[in-house]
Amino acid sequence: MLIAGYLGLIIGFGCLGLLKARQIKRRPLEIREMINALALLDTEIFWGSTPLPEAFAFLKERVDFPWKNFFSELETRLRDGANAASAWESAIYSQRKKFSLLEDDWRIISSLGKGLGRSDRNEQHKQLELVQKHLNSVAERARDNAESKAKMWSYLGFLSGMAIVIFIM
Amino acid sequence: MNVKGVTPGIGFREEKIIRWFGERVGTVLRKSFSWMGGLNEVEEIRLRINQPLLIRTGKNEYFLSSSGQKGLQENLYIVKRDDLIEALERMTNSSLYAAEEELRNGFLTLPGGHRVGITGETLVEHGTIRTLRNISALNIRIANEQNTSLISFLPLLLDRQKRLYHTLLVSPPRAGKTTLLRQLVKSLSDGVAEISLAGQTVGVVDERSEIAGMWQGIPSFDLGCRTDILDRCPKAQGISMLIRSMSPSVIAVDELGSPDDASAIRDAVRCGVRILATAHAESVSELTQRAYMKDLIRDNNFERIVILSRSKGPGTLESIHDGNTGSDLWPSNNKINIRTKA
Numbered sequence: 086m087l088i089a090g091y092l093g094l095i096i097g098f099g100c101l102g103l104l105k106a107r108q109i110k111r112r113p114l115e116i117r118e119m120i121n122a123l124a125l126l127d128t129e130i131f132w133g134s135t136p137l138p139e140a141f142a143f144l145k146e147r148v149d150f151p152w153k154n155f156f157s158e159l160e161t162r163l164r165d166g167a168n169a170a171s172a173w174e175s176a177i178y179s180q181r182k183k184f185s186l187l188e189d190d191w192r193i194i195s196s197l198g199k200g201l202g203r204s205d206r207n208e209q210h211k212q213l214e215l216v217q218k219h220l221n222s223v224a225e226r227a228r229d230n231a232e233s234k235a236k237m238w239s240y241l242g243f244l245s246g247m248a249i250v251i252f253i254m
Numbered sequence: 255m256n257v258k259g260v261t262p263g264i265g266f267r268e269e270k271i272i273r274w275f276g277e278r279v280g281t282v283l284r285k286s287f288s289w290m291g292g293l294n295e296v297e298e299i300r301l302r303i304n305q306p307l308l309i310r311t312g313k314n315e316y317f318l319s320s321s322g323q324k325g326l327q328e329n330l331y332i333v334k335r336d337d338l339i340e341a342l343e344r345m346t347n348s349s350l351y352a353a354e355e356e357l358r359n360g361f362l363t364l365p366g367g368h369r370v371g372i373t374g375e376t377l378v379e380h381g382t383i384r385t386l387r388n389i390s391a392l393n394i395r396i397a398n399e400q401n402t403s404l405i406s407f408l409p410l411l412l413d414r415q416k417r418l419y420h421t422l423l424v425s426p427p428r429a430g431k432t433t434l435l436r437q438l439v440k441s442l443s444d445g446v447a448e449i450s451l452a453g454q455t456v457g458v459v460d461e462r463s464e465i466a467g468m469w470q471g472i473p474s475f476d477l478g479c480r481t482d483i484l485d486r487c488p489k490a491q492g493i494s495m496l497i498r499s500m501s502p503s504v505i506a507v508d509e510l511g512s513p514d515d516a517s518a519i520r521d522a523v524r525c526g527v528r529i530l531a532t533a534h535a536e537s538v539s540e541l542t543q544r545a546y547m548k549d550l551i552r553d554n555n556f557e558r559i560v561i562l563s564r565s566k567g568p569g570t571l572e573s574i575h576d577g578n579t580g581s582d583l584w585p586s587n588n589k590i591n592i593r594t595k596a
Contacts, residue, residue: 136349166273168340169348202348203339205385209351 091253095246102242106235111185113227115152119194120220122148122156127213130206137202138163151183173198193219268293270366271396276340282307282331285322297428297568299394301338306330312567338389345370355486357386359462367397367467367474395428397467397474404441405448406590410574410583411438411558416451418442418504418528420555420577424535425562430569431532432464432508434562436475438530439465439506443478456481457502457527459492465508490518497525506530516546523555537561538575554578566591 122144129135129143141160145153155176162172177195186194197216200208268287272280279301286309287293298310306317306325319325345362346353356362362370371393374386411421421438425431445453460466460483467474468485477483482500484492489507496502505522507515510533523529535541538559542548550556559575570591574584 130351134352134354136347136352138347138349140349163348166344168343172348202343202346203350205354206351 091250094250095243098246098249099239099243102238102240102245105242106238108185109235109238110231112187112190113224113231115184115186116190116220116224116227118148118152120217120224122152123197123213123217123220127210127217130213131210134206137169151180154183155180169202170198173201190220190223193223264288265292271299271368271394274341274344274364274394276337276344279307279331279333279337279341282318282320282322283309286316286318289323293396294398296396297398298396300391301333301341301393302391303333303335303338305333307333312564338392341392342372342389354385358383360386361462363463363467363469364394365467365469365474367464369395369397369462369464371395398433404437405446407560407571407574407584408438408441408446408451409449411560412449412451418530419557420523420529421531421558421560422510422551422556422577423530423532423560423562424538424541425532426536426564427534428568429562429564431534431562433569434560435506435508435530435532436465436477439481439504440476440478442504442530443480453478453480454503455501457493457496457500457505458483459487459489459496459505459507460485461487461489461492462508465506489515490521493518493522497522497527502527504528504530508532509534510547510550513546516550519550520553520555529556531556536563551577558583565589 125144125147126140129140133140135143138160141156141163145156145160148156158176158180159172162175163169167175174195177191177198181191193216197212200212202209204212264284264287268284271293272283272287275283283299287296290296290309290311295311295313296309297312298308300308300310302308307330309316309318317325318331319329320331321329325331342350345364350357353362357372360372362372364370371391372386372389373391374389376386377384411419413419423431423434423438439456439458441451442454443456445451456478458465458477458481460468463486465475466477466483466485468483471485473483482496482502484496487495489510493505493507496505505527507519507529508531510516510519510531519529519531533541533547535544535547538551538561542551551559554577556577559577561572561575563570563572565572566589570589571584572589573582573586575581576583
């Protein structure tokens, strides 16, 4: 019985570590997905002059969860009459828990909302390019960190479990 | 917030206008529509930066107070930059870039055919307007769908074979030219049983998106069952496109305003189609002060010229001239208002 409890502790902590590792691995993927989405949005705005509700409807079909939900919410809010800046902020607020992104990542993404849809195509293009550039540099660092940190967390979970078991014994 | 069906005078139609404005202006308008008994009398809503909010009806104009009543000097609602930005964001679906072409032309068209005139700082590049920024005023012209009693004078615009004469509708702004054009297009397209007029194919070149009030490909106004619409297309290209591809009997265009437009009309009248057009002017003599219009009329390109005014309200039929003889076909003592509420 006691051994089963010890095993449970080790497995439980191990799982927590694996969960954290998975989250760390997801972050660069989510940033990459957003960069791709912004490139598509840029194309829609610059070449297609597509209004934002239609552009977001198009994007939600082209990206995976959780960005799919993010763009879907944006589309709904805009169609309900919200302006782009407030819709962008509200969508970040309600969707961010589903992501593995950090506060700094959200700060960059959030900065885009302020000018979205408020200027001509050239200025929109410049803004989108700038945000993509920022996210690209963040994505590189996130990718470099992800491998080592994820490995560390997956070991750390099991090792902490074992340490606690030894301490109890 | 939503008081549909509760506040007197506020119905679905009023809410569909109020939704284009921000919260503050929307609230003032909702209250004002309430005592005005709805939108029926409203022709224009004007927002000018740092100036009072103004509503114009057919007969009066009102500066509004913050509580939506007729305002006095001390309690007027003053329009702020944020009000204009909010309204413009709503009207463009938060996509100002998608309305660049409209901004260049100085107006937007909203669903329902309402037209929004825009002024601000123009950005000029190589001698042409690139865009408008720092928007300083919006003028929302409410499109009131009217039934027009055409039967009394439509026969004067038709020849013996019941084909439309080349017709020009002339009036100053806000006197019902476009409304009459729309009704003529619909009548020609659907046909009118009372005068044994069979329906015919009508092509509309809607350069300013005002005749059909197209919104994402769907017309806001019913222009009849045999009507093809080319939206936001320059007149000259549009007319030749329609003649080549849609074989229309009649082509309708709005607001002849440049020598290019006049030359497009001159070409079209020699292509076997009938032309129905409008132009801004108070009278034929005023119209012919513009050189390109003078040539167009002197060469008898238009066989009928219909003059409208506001003397008995928008849509007052003043006269119908025979373009060939110059004679007036409509008795001068018979000024009638051809518009009736839908």
